[in-house]
Amino acid sequence: MMSHPHPRGPLRPLSVAPMMDRSDRHFRQFLRAITRRTLLYTEMIVAGAVLHGDRERVLGFDDEERPVALQLGGEDPADLARCARIGEDLGYDEVNLNVGCPSDRVQSGRFGVCLMAEPARVADAVAAMRAATGVPITVKHRIGFDDLDRYEDLARFTEIVAAAGCDRFVVHARKAWLSGLSPKENRTVPPLRYADVRRLKSDFPALRIEINGGIGSLDAAREHLRHVDGVMIGRAAYDDPFLLATADGEIYGDRGEPPTRRDVIEATIASAERWLAHGVPLGHIARPAMGLFAGHPGARAWRRHLTENARADNAGPLRQAMALVPRAALDARDHVRGDSVNLPE
Numbered sequence: 596m597m598s599h600p601h602p603r604g605p606l607r608p609l610s611v612a613p614m615m616d617r618s619d620r621h622f623r624q625f626l627r628a629i630t631r632r633t634l635l636y637t638e639m640i641v642a643g644a645v646l647h648g649d650r651e652r653v654l655g656f657d658d659e660e661r662p663v664a665l666q667l668g669g670e671d672p673a674d675l676a677r678c679a680r681i682g683e684d685l686g687y688d689e690v691n692l693n694v695g696c697p698s699d700r701v702q703s704g705r706f707g708v709c710l711m712a713e714p715a716r717v718a719d720a721v722a723a724m725r726a727a728t729g730v731p732i733t734v735k736h737r738i739g740f741d742d743l744d745r746y747e748d749l750a751r752f753t754e755i756v757a758a759a760g761c762d763r764f765v766v767h768a769r770k771a772w773l774s775g776l777s778p779k780e781n782r783t784v785p786p787l788r789y790a791d792v793r794r795l796k797s798d799f800p801a802l803r804i805e806i807n808g809g810i811g812s813l814d815a816a817r818e819h820l821r822h823v824d825g826v827m828i829g830r831a832a833y834d835d836p837f838l839l840a841t842a843d844g845e846i847y848g849d850r851g852e853p854p855t856r857r858d859v860i861e862a863t864i865a866s867a868e869r870w871l872a873h874g875v876p877l878g879h880i881a882r883p884a885m886g887l888f889a890g891h892p893g894a895r896a897w898r899r900h901l902t903e904n905a906r907a908d909n910a911g912p913l914r915q916a917m918a919l920v921p922r923a924a925l926d927a928r929d930h931v932r933g934d935s936v937n938l939p940e
Contacts, residue, residue, distance in 0.1 A: 610634035612829035625883040628862035642669030664689035670706040672723035679724040694736035697771035718759035731762035763803040835889040867910040878905025893920035
């Protein structure tokens with residue numbers, strides 16, 4: 596296998612996946628009250644929206660959200676290079692190319708997971724983005740799609756794209772089916788093939804290889820980190836965000852005290868008060884907090900109160916909902932669940 600020079604940028608061994616209709620700036624600000632070090636992402640933003648859309652609405656973020664990566668969807672190297680330069684100018688820490696999304700939207704535009712069949716085109720895009728910027732350029736992809744799913748196909752894709760200077764490969768350890776499965780089903784139905792991702796790291800030891808798919812706890816993340824360079828947690832971080840409460844200490848070695856859920860709510864109230872003044876509905880700001888008490892007594896009352904008061908013009912419902920939850924859950928500093936619910940990826 597090829598060798599590759601040590602890639603640019605700091606290694607961040609834990610990240611939260613880009614999720615469509617989830618990974619907005621309110622979600623990122625909410626997570627920053629839980630973990631300061633974990634790498635966060637935007638949702639996938641198509642190149643046309645970056646180049647021609649309302650840039651503040653599409654790309655806006657605050658320094659408190661950092662480190663944060665911009666994920667792009669597209670297939671034209673020149674357009675992607677322009678988008679990467681815009682992202683760098685706005686202060687994003689990394690630019691990531693989506694080569695994993697299987698939706699009809701990306702199939703019609705010939706990007707997302709379809710690009711795994713065109714590794715040379717992905718390499719051209721990576722080379723163009725690297726030439727245009729100084730931030731790390733990374734690729735998130737599947738282990739394959741449809742019948743292009745042999746390990747040898749995955750290794751060939753990796754080798755060609757790495758030669759263009761990709762800094763890190765984030766591999767969702769499932770293949771995708773472009774017909775017969777919805778995007779949601781493609782997140783859970785195809786079997787996980789962690790061994791293929793670990794083999795990729797073994798065969799390309801100089802590359803940074805990160806694993807994604809079905810990882811729902813820090814214990815699982817630590818186990819994967821014995822074999823690969825990074826772990827990306829997806830839907831579990833949205834459905835049960837407090838699982839990240841001890842990530843800074845357990846994964847990054849920080850010695851600071853982890854937050855409590857009470858701390859997280861207070862930070863969310865402060866954020867809500869800022870955004871409400873700009874006309875953002877409370878429901879949109881508070882939505883990422885719905886799973887804060889997942890698996891604990893009071894979780895249903897917490898969610899119900901926030902849902903019923905989503906149109907409030909003040910942050911009061913957050914304090915009221917907090918009063919519906921037992922103090923033990925509010926003031927705990929670790930992720931001890933009250934049940935054995937298995938949350939989906």
